[in-house]
Amino acid sequence: MSIIETGRQARTDIYQRYVKPGLDQLSSFKTVPTLGPGLLFLIVFFFLPIVILVSISFQAEFVAGTVSELTFGNYLKIVNDQYFINTLIRTLLMGVAVATTTLAIGYPVAYHITRTESGRRRVVFMLMIIVPYLTSVVVRTFGWLIILLENGFLNTFLRWTGLINGAVKLVNNEWGIYIGLVHVFLPIAVISLMTSLGKIEPEMEHAARDLGASRVRVVTRILLPLSKRGLLGGFLLVFALTISSFTTPSILGGNTEVMATAIYTYVGYLTNFNLAAALAMVLMGFAVTVIVISNYLGQRRMEVV
């Protein structure tokens, strides 16, 4: 232990034993004005509205300021209606498909960025991922509309090559939602994989290569096992974000609805707040469960305390 470390240790010890107890006594007095505003803000404008939403989902009618009889009717309506069941299944399958795809194509990118040694080149590659991430989802989805529509970029190109005569239908269906969401969440997958891949020493791969392992073997025996946690965490995160997303499915899905767009349909066009609230609860239930599992696995836990 160096003398500096010893000094720092001693100082920390003194602080913990003699100073901290005194500060702690004072701290509740200081905590209220510093922590209070933020906590109060979220309790009033986040938790309270969610609680009200829960209660509305158990009521048959929505009249401001009154509570009507509690009922499971809205939930029963959802469970008994094939349309809602299909929408839910479509949403969950979309989550699995998008999470799997973003991780599969994000993996080589994350590996490439973490293994690029030149700082300037790494920034360029990072920008290719971060620029779309900072661009609003509406604009990115706008870009996909230009590419995917029947008279769009891709179909024009395919007709020009003579591969097709008519048009490949890639919007107003599941394909549009899938392509758009893979693009929206690719940066999230790359960033979460970079954290995990950055921790693997490149020397480990060099050693395996020197000992005669093929590149494929390095990937399957070293990289994948060591980044297992990153992959799992990334999967759960992208899954939760995918099932929650509204903007992209709304623009690229047309009449093909997912949970989020169904909620909006019931508020915006049908003004059935109670059913919309119940749908919101179902969606929230899935999203929160996945995030809780992810936190439990220790992926996104914040190291504050």
Add this chain to the structure above:
Amino acid sequence: MVSDRTVERLGSYAYRTILASIYAFSILPVLIVFVMALGPSQTLQFPPSGITFKWYFVAFAQFAEYGKPLMFSLRIAVIVGVLATVIGTMAAYALVRFRPQFASNIQGVFSAPLTIPQIVIGLALLIFFYQVGLQTGELALIIGHTVIGVPFVVIFVSVSLNEFDEALELSARDLGADRYQTFRYVTLPLIKAGVFAGALFAFITSYNNVPVSLFLIKPGQTTLPMRIFQNLEYGFTPDLAAIAVVQVLVVFAVVALVNLVIDVTEIF
């Protein structure tokens, strides 16, 4: 027999091709909006038959359609950025430094808005405002966007606070600095990166938002992403692409500004 060298080389080409395609996939939709806005024809032409900036003038000539929503979005995002940063930084400081009882639970409260789908938060706020009798519009939007912006500030500032030795603050206090001076001249410079990163994310989250704004705008006063979202229903036009480019460039300008103070690539 194909030699191992050949296999390796083919594999390396395949790897590079795959990488190049993924990078292209990532950047293409953004680029194509820029290209669309530069082409002279009403409909999409590829390659464009020329380069023109007229669509930017066309877009801004319709001030009520695009200019006003842009100003409105900017105003809200700036207010939200400041508000979220102030209450988020204070909360993070209290959580990390004063370590109150139930600190980890309170930490959970502050990150909760990130786990709930934004469409659900928007709907919950709409119903809440309706019940307490608050009209939708500017104030409702500011509140809604702050709810989803605060978690970023708390997370980024907490990370920054954990990264430096608490003894530094203690030393300043020992040397006679009062609590304010310590915070202003010791703590704040050390957590600068976290504060700016949080402010940047709060700003961008508000400025780009659709799922919360969807419920909280009032007729006749809309945000820019909402206007683009609504107009996309009628198909794409070059002036819509031009205003989309402006929307994107504003974010990049803000990122570039923040990059003068902190290294933005460090955030990711």
